[in-house]
Amino acid sequence: MNVNQSAPPVPPFGQPQPVYQGYHQSSYGGQPGSTAPTTPYGAYNGPVPGYQQTSPPGVSRAPPSSEAPPASTAQAPCGQAAYGQFGQGDVQNGPSSTVQMQRFPGSQPFGSVPLTPVVSQPTVLQPYGPPPTSAQVTAQLAGMQISGAVAPALPPVGLGYGSPASLASASGSFPNPGLYGSYPQGQAPPLSQAQGHLGAQPPQRSAPPQASTFTSPASGGPRMPSMTGPFLPGQGFGGPSLSQPNHVSSPPPQALPPGTQMTGPPGPPPPMHSSQQPGYQLQQNGSFGPARGPQPNYGSPYPGAPTFGSQPGPPQPLPPKRLDPDAIPSPIQVIEDDRNNRGSEPFVTGVRGQVPPLVTTNFLVKDQGNASPRYIRCTSYNIPCTSDMAKQAQVPLAAVIKPLARLPPEEVSPYVVDHGESGPLRCNRCKAYMCPFMQFIEGGRRFQCCFCSCINDVPPQYFQHLDHTGKRVDAYDRPELSLGSYEFLATVDYCKNNKFPSPPAFIFMIDVSYNAIRSGLVRLLCEELKSLLDFLPREGGTEESAIRVGFVTYNKVLHFYNVKSSLAQPQMMVVSDVADMFVPLLDGFLVNVSESRAVITSLLDQIPEMFADTRETETVFAPVIQAGMEALKAAECAGKLFLFHTSLPIAEAPGKLKNRDDRKLINTDKEKTLFQPQTGAYQTLAKECVAQGCCVDLFLFPNQYVDVATLSVVPQLTGGSVYKYACFQVENDQERFLSDLRRDVQKVVGFDAVMRVRTSTGIRAVDFFGAFYMSNTTDVELAGLDGDKTVTVEFKHDDRLNEESGALLQCALLYTSCAGQRRLRIHNLALNCCTQLADLYRNCETDTLINYMAKFAYRGVLNSPVKTVRDTLITQCAQILACYRKNCASPSSAGQLILPECMKLLPVYLNCVLKSDVLQPGAEVTTDDRAYVRQLVTSMDVAETNVFFYPRLLPLTKSPIESATEPPAVRASEERLSNGDIYLLENGLNLFLWVGASVQQGVVQSLFNVSSFSQITSGLSVLPVLDNPLSKKVRGLIDSLRAQRSRYMKLIVVKQEDKLEMLFKHFLVEDKSLSGGASYVDFLCHMHKEIRQLLS
C-alpha cells in the first residue's frame, strides 16, 4: 500500500508517533472518504505500528459493499494512510496511548480493572485495553480488517478496504478511533461473530471510534510527517498516519466507547462483539469475512521497511511504539473462534472438500466416506485445476498424513475387513484399493477405478447388485464402500518372503558406560523396566503381548543376555568385535516376558550392580544398532530397538564420531554441515534396518555435544523417535524420562510398513517429509510407525484436474501389527478442484501450511545456508499473499495489507518458524538442540507444529478458580503478562510456570506453600501437592496439558525478573527475540513490504 513509500526510510515506530497527530487528521480526512466505502474488514494497517486498517475499518462498517471499492481507492490515496497506520501505532505508543499500552502488559496487563467495568466485553482477552488505548487499538484493527470492503460479496473474499474510509469517518470522530475495527465486523456481523469477537464490537464503534482514532493519530502526527516525507508527499502520509494511530490505540478505547458507539452502527453485531472484545480488530476481520471462510483481508498499509527498522527517526520513545499488537490478527482469537463455532458439532466427512475445524478445536469426526482430519489434513481442500494456477498461487499442495493416529475414545478405530484368500480388491492397473469412490457399472459386474479410470471386473464373490442410484446395495455393509478409513487383512502375498510375519520384538539396549551409571540412569531404567514390561502393546483383547523382549548393555563392547526361561541365572555374552558386529546367541535372547520373568528380573537387578564400578567412558553406537538389527534378522522378525545412550561414540568402531561442534559455522555457508551426518555409515545402517523392519528409538542423555545430527539418522530413517535429556539427573528428570519411556514402550506401533499415496489423475505425490526411508520415489518405507508419526506429502500437478470429479487421495499403509498380523490401512480423501483462485484461498488451512513449510525449511537447512532458507520462506509467503491480493481481493489501496481469512495467521506463524531455533539460533541454543528440534519437527503433526511454533500461554489466576474449563490463552507476548498473575506456557516440549513479581501472597502460598514471592525456588520443577482449590486446579491443568502431548513436558517455574526468565521469554514468540528474530508486528510490516514489492 501506500505504506510502502513510507516504509523504506521510516523507522516504524518511532516515527509514527510524532507524525500521528498531524497525519491523522489530515489523513483521516482523506481516508474517511475512501474508507467508508471499504467497510469490510479492517485491514491491518501498517504492520509497524499497528495496522493501518484503521482507516478502512471505519469505513467498512456501514457501507460495506458499496464502500468497498471506493474504500480501496480511498486508501490508495491514503497510501500514506498506511503510514498513518504506522504512525498510529506509534502515535498511540508515543503519546499517551502508546504508553498505556505498554504499561498494560507490564502492570495491569489485562487491565482487569478497565475490563471489568467494561463488562459488556467481559470476554476475556480484552483485558488489556485500558479504556483509552483500547479504543485506539480497535480503531486500528478495524482498519486492518480491511477486508470488510468486499464484505457484501462474502464469497468473493473479504478485502480489506474500508480502512481508508473508516479513517475518513474516523478522522471526523477522533474520539472513537477504536471503532474502526468494529466496522468491518459490523458488516460481517453474522459471520463475524464466529470469527472475531473483537470484531463484533469494533464494527459498531468503528465509525465513531475511528474518529477517535484520529485523535490518536494526532499525537502520532509528528511522526507521520516524517514518514510522509519519505514516502508520499504530504497527502499520503497524513492519511496513513492517521489510520495507523487508530489501529494501535483502538482496542482499549473501543471497550468503552463500544458500548455506546457500537450500538449505533451495527445493531446486530453488537451482541456478539460485545461479548468479545472490541479490542481485536484482527479478529474482526475474520468476522467480516462472512465467516472466516472467505478471506478477511488485512489491509495493512504500513511502511514495511520502517517497521522493521524499528524505531526510526522519531526515536523518541525507546519503547518502540508500534502498531497496536491487538490490532493485528491474533492466533488466540482465531483459535477461540473456531472452538466456539465448530467445536460443538461433529465433523461429518461425507462432503467433498470440506475444511475441517482447526487442530486446536476439540471436535468429533463422523466418517462418512472421507478420512478423518485426524488422519489426513491438507493445506487446501480446494485444489487449483491447473498447474498454472497452482504456480501462480504458490500455495503448496500438501497433505499431512498420520496413518495410525490415535482416536479419541468416542470414535471407532477403522474396521478390519477380511477378504479371505483373494486379498483386498484392487484396481488392476493402478493397484488402488477398493474405496467408496470406486464407481460400479454394468449392473455391478464391473467397477471403474476412481484413480485411473480403468475398468475392472468385479470378482464373482464380490458381486452385488446396484440400487437405482447406481450404488451397491451392500455399500453400507462394507466399510471399504462407505468409509474413509478402514483396514484390510493382508494375505501372504503382502508379506516379506511370502511368509506371515512372526510377532515383533523389542530390544532394550542400555549404555552402561561411566556417565550412564553415575547419573543413576541405569539403575532407574532397570527398575522401571521390571514393571514396564507388563505393559507392552497388545492387540485387541489379548491377555498377553505377543512381543518378545531382549536385552543388551554396552559401553565400548556389547553385552548380550541370555534370559531363557530355563536358566537359573541370566548369562551375559560379551561381544567386543565391534568392527564386525554379530549376534552371539539365538535361543534365549528374545523371550516372552511372562515365561522368563524371573530371569529377566534377576538380570535387571544385576545390571546396575555389575557395572557399578565401571570406569569405561567410551561408547560405541553404530555397532549397537547393528547388533539389534542382526538379532532381529536372526529371529526373522521385525521390531524396535530402544537405545539409551549417553555420549559421543568415540571408541574405535564403525560409526565412530568426533566432536565437530563449531559455533563459528553459524551463519556461514557451512552451517548446513552441522545438520548433516558426519559419516555415511549411519545411512547405510539405516537402510539395512529398514530392510529388516527394525525401528530404532533413541533416548539420549548427553552431558555435552553428542552430535544428535548424526546419531538421529537411524531413528529418523527407521521411523523411530529421539528423546533427549540434556544433563540428565535422576532427581530432576526422572519423571520426564520415565513418562516418555512408558509412553514410548506402550504405544501401539506398526512395523515393517510401506506407505503409498495414490492420487487420481492430474496430481501426483512428489515429495515426502517425515521419519522414514525411501528407496524409490513412491514407496515410503517405515521400519516402524506409531500413532504420533506423521508424514507430510506434497503434490504437484501433472495434468488438468476436473472440477466435477475433484481430486482423490488414497493412502495405503501395509504394516505388521504388534501382534504380528499383516494389515493394510487405507485412508481416502476427496478434495474439490477450482478454477478460481479465490476458492483456493477460501479453503486453505494455515496450520497445515505451516506444518508443510516448516518441514520444507527444516529439510532445506541440510543443503542450503539458513539465510537462503529463511528468504525462500518469506518469499513464498509473500507470493502467496500477493497473489491473493492481486487476484482475489477487491481492489484497494496498495498500502493496505490484505490477508485471506484462512491465512491471516500465516505471517505470525511463519515468523515463529523463521525465528525458531533451527532457523535463527540464539546464543544459548546448542548445535545438538537444533539438530534435535529439526529432527522432531520432521515427523510432527499439525497440532504439534501449531503449538510448537506458537506456544500456548495460559493465565492461571484470571478466571475464577471454580471454572472447570481451561482458561483462555493469551498471546505469546511479554506485553500480555501481568506481574500480578501466574501463567503457564507450553509448546509441546516445554512447560513453564511464570510467576509475576506482585502476585498475591495468598496465591503464592496456596500454590507453592511458601509465604512470599522471593521464597519461591526458581527453576522448581514440581509443584507441592497442596489441598486447596488453586493448587489442585493448576496441577490438574498441568496434568491435562501433559496428557495432550506425546512427550512429557517438564515443568520449570520461572519468576519474573529472574535469570531463568530469559529462557521463558524465548517462547514469547510475538516479541522480538534476543537472537534477532522479528517481533510479530515488525514481521508483518516486512511481509507487507515484500508483498507490495511483488505487486508493484
Add this chain to the structure above:
Amino acid sequence: MATYLEFIQQNEERDGVRFSWNVWPSSRLEATRMVVPLACLLTPLKERPDLPPVQYEPVLCSRPTCKAILNPLCQVDYRAKLWACNFCFQRNQFPPAYTGISEVNQPAELMPQFSTIEYVIQRGAQSPLIFLYVVDTCLEEDDLQALKESLQMSLSLLPPDALVGLITFGRMVQVHELSCEGISKSYVFRGTKDLTAKQIQDMLGLTKPAMPMQQARPGPPQEHPFVSSRFLQPVHKIDMNLTDLLGELQRDPWPVTQGKRPLRSTGVALSIAVGLLEGTFPNTGARIMLFTGGPPTQGPGMVVGDELKVPIRSWHDIEKDNARFMKKATKHYEMLANRTATNGHCIDIYACALDQTGLLEMKCCANLTGGHMVMGDSFNTSLFKQTFQRIFSKDFNGDFRMAFGATLEVKTSRELKVAGAIGPCVSLNVKGPCVSENELGVGGTNQWKICGLDPTSTLGIYFEVVNQHNAPVPQGGRGAIQFVTQYQHSSTQRRIRVTTIARNWADAQSQLRHIEAAFDQEAAAVLMARLGVFRAESEEGPDVLRWLDRQLIRLCQKFGQYNKEDPTSFRLSDSFSLYPQFMFHLRRSPFLQVFNNSPDESSYYRHHFARQDLTQSLIMIQPILYSYSFHGPPEPVLLDSSSILADRILLMDTFFQIVIYLGETIAQWRKAGYQDMPEYENFKHLLQAPLDDAQEILQARFPMPRYINTEHGGSQARFLLSKVNPSQTHNNLYAWGQETGAPILTDDVSLQVFMDHLKKLAVSSAC
C-alpha cells in the same frame, strides 16, 4: 656282546639316552660310511626315582660361548679350586660356595653316578600351571554330556592352585569369564574372522586401558601379578562355578539344516586361546586342551565346507592336489603352533569323531608344542575317558607327569656337531660352535624348545662327526655330549636336568669290529624310522621308501659278510640281525604307508611315533604278538601269518591297538559255552589270560590303545591280519590247506621275499 647290551641298558636307565653307535667312528668320512648316522634317542625327563634333585644351581663354564655345566667328566684341581671344562677346556674357578671342596668332599655333580643330575632353581616367581579348555559344543547330546563329565571330573584332578579357563566354540567362540558371581559372563567372537593377537587381547580387555575397570572391581583380591584373572582362575576358587558352568553348557544352538555340517570355528577358538595366554601368561607353563568332535567348517583353519555332500579330503584328494582348504588351514595352525611354542605353551588335541576332524591340518599344534594328540570315535568311550584321565596321572612323588616350557640344549665336544633333532620340539635357532651345517630333522641350532614334556617324551638327536680323517683322535680319546634341559616342573619349580655322556672314539678302519659290536640296532631302527617319517611329512611316500631301502642295502653292504654276487653267503652279525626285519615292518607301517589310512590317522600315528621312547617306538614299528594255548605258557610268537592257528589265542599289541584274537577252534569252544562249565575251567582261564595281560598294557599306556576283542573270521580280525607278515597268501598256493596258519589276502611281499631281495642287492656289486 652281552656287555654291550648291558651297557646300553644301563645307560638308558641312568641317562635316558640310547645311541645308534656306542663307539664312535673317529672321522667324518668314516662316520658317513657307517650309513646309520651317529644319533641318539634322548628321554630328557626319564623318571629317576633314585635321583633326588639338588637344591642349588649348576656351575657353568665361564667361557661365554660354552657355558657347559660342571660334570663328572671335568678335570678338577681340588687344591687350586679350579676345574677344566671338558668341552672347551677352559679352566674355571669354583664359585665361593665350593670352597670346602676336596677329593673326599665332592659335590654331587662331580660323582660319576650323577652323569645325570637335576637342579632346582629357586630364582624367579613361580607361576601356577594353567589349563585352558577349548571345548567344541557341536557335539551329539550324549557326546557332549560325556565330555562335560570328563571335564568336571578333571577339575578334581588338577592341582588346586592351577589356573583354569574355558573357551567353548561352535558357530561362535565364547571365552568364559570365571570370576564373576551371579550372571555368568562370556566374551563372544565370530567364528569366521581371523583376529590378530592384539585384537583378541583388546577385545578381551587384556590390554592396559581396560585394566582400571578390572582392578576397580572389589571382587577377589588379585593373588598374583598377572593381568587377566578374569578368564583364568585358580581351580580351588571356582571349581564349583566351573562345574556348574560346564553342567549348563548347551549344544551349539544355531540350527543345522539337513545336509549340512554344523559350523565349527575351531580355528578361531584356538587362535583366541593362544592369544589369551599369549597376552596374559607368556612363558609360563600352560596347556591348551582342545576337545573337538568334528572338522573345522568355517573361518580361518577350516578344513572342509559345511556341505555334507562334499566329503573331507582324503589322501587321494591330497595327491591330486584337490584339498582346497588344506594348505590354508595348515598355514593357520602352523602359525598358531609357532606362536604357542614361542610363548612356551602347549596344545593338546582330543579329537573324537567317526569321521576325520582335521588332525592333518592341526597336527603341528601338538607336534610343535609337545602337546598330546588323542583320536577316538566318541567322547563317550572309555578310550577317551581313560586317556584323558591319564593325562593327570602322578608319579612316585605325587607330581603330575608333565613339564612345561622346556629348553633343551646340546653341547658337544669339538669333534662333534649337532645336526638336528626330531621330536615334539621347535628350533630356538641358536647358532653356536657345535651346530652343524648339515641338517637332519630340525637343525641349524643346538637348542630346542619343548613346550610340553612328559617322562616318556623322547627326542631323536642327530650328530655329525666333524673330525677330519687326517687329524686322528688320540687313542683312548672320548667324545662328550651334554644335554641340558631347563623346564618348569609340574610343582611349578624351575629345574635343570643335565646329562653328560661320553663315548670312545674308534678308528673305523682298524677297529670296525668294536664299532660294529657297539651298534644298537633297536635305537638305530627307531632313529632311522624317525628320519623316514620326518621326510615323509614333506616328501612323496615312494621316495621315502626308496631312500630307506637304499640305506638298508648300504648298511648290509657295509656290515654284512658275504661273497660278492652270492646271496646265499650273506650273513649279518648279531648286533645287526634284527635291523632288516625292523625295516621290513617299518615299510609296512602306517607311518610310511598311507594306504587304508585317512590323512588324520596318518598324522595321528606319526605324531605318536615322533615322541614315544624306544620301546614303544619299536612296538609301533613291529607289533608284538603273544600266543596263548593249552600247549604251554604264553609265549611271544613271530608276527607272521603262520602264527595264526586255530587252537591259539593271540594277543597283538601295536601300541595303538590291542587285539585279542581267538583261533577258530577256540572261538567255537567259546561259542559252545565251555568256559561256563565247571569241568572246563582251564578253558575259562585260558580265555581270561590274554584279557588280563591286555588290561595290564591298557593300564600303562598313553594314549589308551583301541581295544579289540575278536575271533577267527571276525571283521575286526583285519587289525591282526594287516599286521602280520604275509608269509602265506593266496599267491603261494603251497600254503593252502596246510594247518600252519592263515593265508592273508594280499599282494604285499612277505618278509622272506624281502630278505631275498635284500641279500641279492647287498651282494650285488652293481650298487
